[in-house]
Amino acid sequence: MDRFVLTDAQWAKMEPHCLGKTSDPGRSGKDNRLFIEAVLWIARTGSPWRDLPAHFGNWSTAFRRFSDWRKADVFVKLFEACSDEPDMEYAMIDATIVKVHRHGQGAKGGPQSQAIGRSKGGMTTKILALTDALGNLVRFHLMPGHRFDTVGVEPLLQGVDFGGLIADKAFDSDTIVADLNKRGAKIVISQHPRRARPLPLDRQLYTWRHLIENFFCKLKEFKRIALRADKTDKSFAAMIFLAAAVINSR
DSSP, rough: OOOOOOOOHHHHHHHGOOOTTSSSOOOSSOHHHHHHHHHHHHHHHHOOOGGOOOOOOHHHHHHHHHHHHHHHHHHHHHHHHHHOOOOOOSSEEEEEEEEOOOOGOOOOOOOGGGGOOOETEEEEEEEEEETTTSSSSEEEEEEETOGGGGGGHHHTTTTTTOOOEEOOGOOOHHHHHHHHHHTOEEEEEEEOTTTTSSSOOOHHHHGGGGHHHHHHHHHHSSSSEEEEOOOSSHHHHHHHHHHHHHTOOO
């Protein structure tokens, strides 16, 4: 197995946040870097855990380890470690839909207990993301595919300071505009034709919205994310955090 993802620089940022270091109490991990590569192999190929190549070790052990790390929020910490201080002169917000594979259905409590809903594309999940001015992920929110994009905006922006917000017309909402005015943030949002009093739009600045679209393209290179195969939101989010950690630190 000679194709890996992590660079030495990325691993140097991740290593202190892994479980099972020799300095940690309890059982030590055999090879944390190889385990992260195993999770990335699952993420980028979209394969079931049972198909994990033997080079990475026993698939069942790897899956249990993934579950332990997910419960301990290790993948969140790896994402934070690999993400530089965000450039919040401007923030960008957008959403993308991912189809839910049949392997991603069947969680306890049914789809209604997870961010899975029926839309025109069938069973889908919506990833609502906030990036910085460079198109690097800052945070994201999972929603059922049929929910309106604006539903998840308030919790996504809560506690985040930025100079302006760039978004498409799906986010042309009086509530969002009022919140941005209250913050004193510049509004760079494409507007619905039906808006009675159109807001001025900096069209040159608006073109930079392609950066968040580029982020989604990079994220969907990981097939397990492009076609959701994780039954629970927590497992799916863990995959997104790890993939974004790699993307942000490239």
